[in-house]
Amino acid sequence: MLSIKQLALLALATGLASVDAQSTGKTTRYWDCCKGSCGWSGKASVNQPINSCDKSDNPLANMAAKNGCESGGTAYMCTNQSPWAVNDSLAYGFAAVKLAGGTESSWCCACYELTFTSGPVNGKKMIVQATNTGGDLGQNHFDLAMPGGGVGLYNACTNQWGAPPNGWGAQYGGISSKSQCDAFPEKLKAGCNWRFDWFGGADNPDVTFKQVTCPKAITDKSGCIRNGENPT
Template sequence: MMVSLKQLALLALATGAAVVDAQSGSGKTTRYWDCCKGSCGWSGKASVNQPITSCDKSDNPLANMAAKNACESGGQAYMCTNQSPWAVNDQLAYGFAAVKLAGGTENSWCCACYKLTFTSGPVQGQQLIVQATNTGGDLGQNHFDLAMPGGGVGMFNACTNQWGAPPNGWGQQYGGISSRSQCDGFPEKLKAGCYWRFDWFKGADNPDVTFEKVTCPKALTDKSGCIRNGETPTV
């Protein structure tokens, strides 16, 4: 047991995140970018300082947390482009995800952060720390739907209204685009996150993961605006 705790401590030091609680296990990933307001953007979903920040059609942060989801008729609230993933170094990246965990509810995962260690595909051994900003009725158990521009709109699509994307989003509705060069035609604010998929993420196709809940890095909460009560983000 002493060895296990030491290993966890070393992992925390290596990633700049402290392991918390016992929320861990094996899981699966998919990818998406639907431009919709995340479900953790509504008050009352979890014990947090405030819901995640949503943006207007021009990508400006909305002060009105109750603004209607742009994936609904007449909605004005979209996913902010700064919720795209980015590389910290060759082995670590930060990002955001829609999450569904076995035995839990949004109350337990909204705005919580999870360290994902990839166990398959070209990114095997690399780590991605994500903050949960969304969930999905089509997600399985212990499922992380990673937010990345061009990852496919899935069930909903506000990207056509916001950015003039094709009717089913860029590329395939599920899975999105298939090559890095397709990112060249994306809106400027989405290009870096689109390139990330083919650079740091190496074009991986839904790799498996092990996951554990960690204290959120400040770099993530500064973008989402959401911190779980009682938690102090790590620098």
């Protein structure tokens, strides 16, 4: 019987090994209304940091504006960084990211194609741009940004939108039914409904993932492009 190493060498020799190898990862969900960590200059080699918005969801020209999660902060997550369906099997969006062996400089504003491998979205794909990270994230972890997904460690939603003290629903995990989206600010309703429509109410599905060139439809919203990349 051939060993795993021998099988791998045989696959390489016969051209059967994939040149498009993917890594495995995990997902969670969040929406804390805070300015993303990739919204600061110097985090990565990019054309500009990701866009942030003021309390009324207007894009800020001042990239150095203080995070709305902090006292006196005026910079928040823009509502157009909510996820959306491209078709029945593909969605676009944004995520807080932490990857094994990397730093923010290597993943800020990079895009990743996630293929879901469990739950009601099994087999569907989502391309996300890394706009944030988190001290509570594990390795190869994508915390998908979706309104009503739970504020997690920080909460600017109460200040920006008048959400309950711990955000909408549970602090971790957020709301539990589509009907709760009806009470959301108008600009957040579509992203909230997406979770229960395209995403099927999935609860932290597993993924395989690979880095891809960012779609222009994503970078048009975030404003951030990694140097040398040409979104299509």
